[in-house]
Amino acid sequence: MTPDDFDRLQTLMASRAGFRLTRDRMKLAEHRLGPVARREGFETVDAMLASLWAKPVASLGWAVIEALLNPETWFRRDRDSFDTLARELLPALGKARGDRPVRIWSAGCSTGQEAWSLAIAAQEAHVAVEIVATDLSQRALEKGRSGAYTGFEIQRGLKAETMLRWFDQAEDAWIAKAELRAVVHFARANLADAPTDDHRFDVIFCRHLLGDADPARRRDMFDNLERRLVDDGCLFLGPDETPDGDSIAFRAVAGRKGLFVKSAAALRRAA
Amino acid sequence: MTPRTCLIVDDSRIIRKVARRIVEGLGFEVDEAADGSEALVFCAGVIPEVILLDWSMPVMDGMTFLRRLRALPGGLAPKVLFCTIETRAERIAEALLAGADDYVMKPFDGEILTSKFAEVGAV
Numbered sequence A: 001m002t003p004d005d006f007d008r009l010q011t012l013m014a015s016r017a018g019f020r021l022t023r024d025r026m027k028l029a030e031h032r033l034g035p036v037a038r039r040e041g042f043e044t045v046d047a048m049l050a051s052l053w054a055k056p057v058a059s060l061g062w063a064v065i066e067a068l069l070n071p072e073t074w075f076r077r078d079r080d081s082f083d084t085l086a087r088e089l090l091p092a093l094g095k096a097r098g099d100r101p102v103r104i105w106s107a108g109c110s111t112g113q114e115a116w117s118l119a120i121a122a123q124e125a126h127v128a129v130e131i132v133a134t135d136l137s138q139r140a141l142e143k144g145r146s147g148a149y150t151g152f153e154i155q156r157g158l159k160a161e162t163m164l165r166w167f168d169q170a171e172d173a174w175i176a177k178a179e180l181r182a183v184v185h186f187a188r189a190n191l192a193d194a195p196t197d198d199h200r201f202d203v204i205f206c207r208h209l210l211g212d213a214d215p216a217r218r219r220d221m222f223d224n225l226e227r228r229l230v231d232d233g234c235l236f237l238g239p240d241e242t243p244d245g246d247s248i249a250f251r252a253v254a255g256r257k258g259l260f261v262k263s264a265a266a267l268r269r270a271a
Numbered sequence B: 001m002t003p004r005t006c007l008i009v010d011d012s013r014i015i016r017k018v019a020r021r022i023v024e025g026l027g028f029e030v031d032e033a034a035d036g037s038e039a040l041v042f043c044a045g046v047i048p049e050v051i052l053l054d055w056s057m058p059v060m061d062g063m064t065f066l067r068r069l070r071a072l073p074g075g076l077a078p079k080v081l082f083c084t085i086e087t088r089a090e091r092i093a094e095a096l097l098a099g100a101d102d103y104v105m106k107p108f109d110g111e112i113l114t115s116k117f118a119e120v121g122a123v
Helices: A003-017 A023-039 A045-054 A058-068 A079-097 A113-124 A138-146 A160-166 A215-228 A264-270 B013-025 B036-045 B062-071 B089-097 B110-119
Strands: A102-107 A129-135 A148-150 A167-170 A173-176 A184-188 A201-205 A229-236 A250-252 A259-262 B004-009 B028-033 B050-053 B079-084 B102-105
Touching (some): A003 A023, A003 A045, A023 A058, A045 A058, A058 A138, A079 A102, A079 A113, A079 A201, A079 A229, A102 A113, A113 A129, A113 A160, A129 A138, A138 A184, A160 B089, A160 B102, A201 A215, A215 A229, B004 B013, B004 B036, B013 B028, B028 B036, B036 B050, B036 B062, B050 B062, B062 B079, B062 B089, B102 B110
Parallel strands (some): A102 A201, B004 B050, B050 B079
Antiparallel strands (some): A148 A173, A229 A259, A250 A259
8 A cells, every 4th residue: 555545545434434554554455455355356455446546436435444344342442431321321311201212322332232222221221212223334334233143242241241231142142133134223323424414313422433533624524413303312432532622512411421311502593 | 449350270371371362452450370379279268350260171060169159259250261172052051050141162362252351341
């Protein structure tokens, strides 16, 4: 991969996915693109990129983009956020919403561990929920939708007791039970795109994603999240992430790392 | 502050070495035993806060050790995490029923072990 190839990849990632591909990820990018090149029938990564620059085929472009996103995730990542949700927010929201299920969005769900963790938290709190899990990567979504995880994946973050309660063992995989599947829906969505409908959520989990976003797009992404959140809803970012400097739409909840609600400014704008 | 203590019970020296490195990284002082019987002798002297326990071992297996440990004075206190190549759901359920706090399927890595320690409240 030449420096010129990498420059073009950076532009591709920023313009299509709003993703900031930092220069220190050049080696990683080359490594990740190897399997894509083989799958797409190219001899080398260089050959694939040369073809992509010469004739930008959308499907190849997206296969490249998907491979360069950050797929890192695990069950109950940042456990405190799930405990806050299960013990404090869900019981209150469940009561407030009455007959309709609490709507949760796992935004940038990667391979689905976050969405299933949310479903488990809700089922264990006996609160009816509808979870929509979205990601830019079709391959990650397919994995999430399958609900099937290796022994290695399933036990990263889950206690054995929880694993046995909510997953069935099949050959070498652990598969999410029907009770979980009934409340999680996977779909492709690009956080860089503005919402085109008025579906809104009570709770949004969007963690460890905006830190990788192209700084020029971060404000729009926060705005898009704000438009998708009901006025009395909650946004979870990673425990060390903050919208400060990018957006005034949210304010931090004291004592709850990574938890945000709409700011007065956002509420005034809506009114 | 006195460091927290963990006993690693496994008949494989390599597994003990790998696990020790991870657990020490979590700030624990680590001791080792090569089978259940050695571990039981150790626990009769001082009971560690966490025990990482293999199932199949010569002399005394992990399940026998666990039952005897829980009958010792103070034997209910340690968090016991089975750590074995046995991955069948029935066997995992059996281990939890016998009083294990959690269960790690081999192979494992630092991230898995760290998350397991966090889930049982050991870190």
